Amino acid sequence: MDLDAIEVFVKVVQAGSLSNAARLLNMPKTTVSAKLAALEKRLGASLIYRTTRKLHVTEAGEKYFHHCANAVREMELGEAALQSSQGTPTGLLKVTAPVDIGHAVLPHVTRAYLAKYPDVTIELLISNQIADLVGGGVDLAIRAGMLKDSSLIAKRFIDLRANLWASPSYIKEFRKFTHPKDLVMASFVGRKGVDVLRLTDGKSEVDVPVVSRVIADDLETIKALTILGEGVGWLPDFLSADAVDAGTLVPVLPQWKWKGGGAFYFVYAGQKYASPKVQAFIQTALDVVSSGMPNFSF
Structure with missing residues (x-):
């Protein structure tokens, strides 16, 4: 054979x-x-x-x-x-991630990683489709939520923080929101599968129905439509930060925070060991996010 x-x-x-x-x-x-x-x-x-x-x-x-x-x-x-105990990272490293976090995080991590490990070539697969790690020869995935496949190993990466945002023009045209109940009259730029958002001010909680004129499965599209004034958008802080700094997005009900939770995980196939190049990539990503990206949390 x-x-x-x-x-x-x-x-x-x-x-x-x-x-x-x-x-x-x-x-x-x-x-x-x-x-x-x-x-x-x-x-x-x-x-x-x-x-x-x-x-x-x-x-x-x-x-x-x-x-x-x-x-x-x-x-x-x-x-x-x-x-794992004797090698230096070498060879091809294939990494997959969803589009949104892939665009926001992976360029920074990749640059830092390649500076440390010049003998590694990285192939990035940026897609919202769930890749078959074994069948596709993928070394490492970044995925949202808990694992459904028990044959895979997961390591927590970053927590997801998200809030409601709108353009200044939308707020000016449709009035300033003062309480979650006011959002009943709002138009949302919604994400597929999100029908209700739970908000809290630390004292009470309110469930807000999401009535959307536009529904998308891509957060970058939701962000763009929200900036254009199409409605209120639910967006992760890491994705909205640049628009907030530019003044094209403003918080809706800033005293009320999204009650939901979630996290992104590193995922790889195997029983116990990650290769040196995978271990090094995970550590580099943790270092990059913790040291220079304030819109993420662990």
Whole structure:
């Protein structure tokens, strides 16, 4: 059994092309192609077929991949366990995060990380889609909320703080809000799935129904529409900070705070060990956020 060929097959599927897999594996494309062909010959089955534009996985290839991806991941975790006490971060680090926190945080963390560890190449996957860490060969994810997959390991990153914001023009046109009950008449730029917001002034709590004229699943879009005066927006403090500083957003009912809670977590696959490059990235992110980003909290 040629384990190298199996790893090549897994990386080709994960990378989506022979060229991308060759870069990940640091080997010539011709070698990748040859190992893949040899594996198919040994198995007596076609795993992948290629058109002029795209690579496709056959039905047999799909079945084989799901078994092999876990095996390759376990081998990588074994190497990580061995290297964790003796290795310096090297190689490719693949990190995924939601769009909003990805834009706000990851550029700062990535820059600081690369300055410390020049032998690492970082691939950032910024998307609101939940990536398959094992199947996609992803080393580390930043995710909101608690884990549903018990095979993954989570480490708390930052707490989520959020409040209600509006543009100065919206406040001027539709009056100043003095109590949460006034928000019944407000138009919200809402987020999908958020129908009620609980506010507190430290003494009492009020549930505010969210009646939205516009609903979006992307906080940057909600922020932009709120700045344009389309309505009241519920936004995390880390996302609204620059607009507040610029005077394009003002707090709505600043004495009333969002009662909800939440946090972002580092998530990685494995039983116990994170590789040195993952451990170093987590620590760098914690250091960057704690030292220079006041709109986040632990």
